[in-house]
Amino acid sequence: xxxxxxxxxxxxxxxxxxxxxxxxxxxxxxxxxxxxxxxxxxxxxxxxxxxxxxxxxxxxxxxxxxxxxxxxxxxxxxxxxxxxxxxxxxxxxxxxxxxxxxxxxxxxxxxxx
Amino acid sequence: xxxxxxxxxxxxxxxxxxxxxxxxxxxxxxxxxxxxxxxxxxxxxxxxxxxxxxxxxxxxxxxxxxxxxxxxxxxxxxxxxxxxxxxxxxxxxxxxxxxxxxxxxxxxxxxxxx
Numbered sequence: 001x002x003x004x005x006x007x008x009x010x011x012x013x014x015x016x017x018x019x020x021x022x023x024x025x026x027x028x029x030x031x032x033x034x035x036x037x038x039x040x041x042x043x044x045x046x047x048x049x050x051x052x053x054x055x056x057x058x059x060x061x062x063x064x065x066x067x068x069x070x071x072x073x074x075x076x077x078x079x080x081x082x083x084x085x086x087x088x089x090x091x092x093x094x095x096x097x098x099x100x101x102x103x104x105x106x107x108x109x110x111x112x113x
Numbered sequence: 114x115x116x117x118x119x120x121x122x123x124x125x126x127x128x129x130x131x132x133x134x135x136x137x138x139x140x141x142x143x144x145x146x147x148x149x150x151x152x153x154x155x156x157x158x159x160x161x162x163x164x165x166x167x168x169x170x171x172x173x174x175x176x177x178x179x180x181x182x183x184x185x186x187x188x189x190x191x192x193x194x195x196x197x198x199x200x201x202x203x204x205x206x207x208x209x210x211x212x213x214x215x216x217x218x219x220x221x222x223x224x225x226x227x
Contacts, residue, residue: 032212043203043218044156089155093212099144099163100171101216105155
């Protein structure tokens with residue numbers, strides 16, 4: 001079973017506060033995770049990634065944390081800005097064929113001014 | 114921005130008609146992908162290509178065929194469109210197959226099958 005789950009369809013936060021987006025996965029063989037961001041009427045764009053040999057990766061306001069024992073990762077955005085309002089997808093390469101990505105359903109983030 | 118274009122951007126067609134969507138890249142990337150995005154399903158891989166004339170199926174390939182005769186073009190064909198193929202279709206490219214090789218996405222094609 002290879003699934004990536006984003007159980008929160010939507011999230012609303014105030015500008016300047018922290019946004020935390022969560023992602024769970026089912027296959028302990030997943031060894032890489034990616035976050036993509038998507039604005040309406042545009043294609044997804046790569047945001048940040050993490051290898052399973054790490055537990056944290058940071059890029060500016062964006063940090064991804066990986067908890068392998070819990071099969072859970074989270075994306076933190078600090079501070080949140082209105083321009084961060086978008087749909088965020090978590091994805092992982094298929095453990096049997098890592099040319100294929102397995103995607104979560106996405107979480108729609110709204111950052112309110 | 115990666116040079117990826119999709120055509121047409123919008124199309125309305127009738128059930129049973131053939132439809133071809135085109136993805137064109139100017140990056141000379143080896144890998145090209147076709148996804149569909151539907152509410153409640155996220156992004157699902159239809160087919161991908163790992164070189165000219167080299168293609169493989171994704172998770173939702175039934176009813177779709179692809180062709181890649183040139184590095185820069187990847188065509189997705191619906192031989193006989195059905196209403197269940199109403200969706201937004203995204204093309205993506207990447208330089209290599211490694212997970213760290215980012216996939217860059219086109220702007221999408223919105224297809225409506227009546």
